[in-house]
Amino acid sequence: MNFESINIWCWIIPILVGVLCAVFGYLLGKGGNTAIDHSSELNLLKDQNAKLEADLAACNKKMAAKSTAVVSSEIAFNKSAAKVAFGKNIKQDDLKVVEGIGPKIEGLFHNYDIKTWKTLSETSVSKCQQVLDSGGDRYKVHDPASWPMQAKMCYEGKWKKLHKWQVEHKRGKL
Structure with a gap:
């Protein structure tokens, strides 16, 4: 080459x-530009x-x-029926009626916007435990397993049933 x-x-x-x-x-x-309808x-x-x-x-x-x-269809609060069952005046949506909840735990629930028996009854046990854990180590001794059930009895006005349950299950344990 x-x-x-x-x-x-x-x-x-x-x-x-x-x-x-x-x-x-x-x-x-050019061939690929055919329009499809x-x-x-x-x-x-x-x-x-x-x-x-x-x-x-x-x-x-x-x-x-x-x-x-x-x-x-909200359930009306019957103050007199609650007083007959517990022997004391009960305020509507007082979470302290639930066995195991005191003023400080009630405050913790209020911080989580759980202020009524109805909302507590619709709250899961794990969420209740989360609320307790937010308060620190001093609330570890509490067991919230029965709290939604008790709150539901309060909301539905089943005061005698709630009182009987609380007497049979001291300290709110299942």
């Missing part, structure tokens, strides 16, 4: 490859979305109607 002729081939081959790649790239790119699928999805939004609106309306019914 002649080294003088190599110099020209070093220019021609890359230019030729570049031109061929450009032509093929243009042809491939998705309008039927889009219309189907819009119809499904409209149906789901209507179902959601109906569910929200139904839940709103139920929540007003629940508010009206």
Whole structure:
């Protein structure tokens, strides 16, 4: 091979490859721009979305109607029945009625926005333990396992049943 002729081939081959790649790239790119009509699928999805939004609106309306019914079905506090069962005046939503809860533990529950018998009755035992743990080591001796159950009896006005349970289970242990 002649080294003088190599110099020209070093220019021609890359230019030729570049031109061929450009032509093929243009042809491939031009052929890939065919538009696919998705309008039927889009219309189907819009119809499904409209149906789901209507179902959601109906569910929200139904839940709103139920929540007003629940508010009206709140259990009234019977102060005299509580006094008959315990022999002392009981204040509504006084958490100290629950065996094992004193003024300081009641304060801990108030810090966690648990201020009524109903909310305490709906609180899990693990959450009650978390509230106790927030008070430090001096509250480790308390066992909150029965507190939601006792609070539920208070909320439902089952004063005789609560008093009987507390007498049978000294210190609120199950």
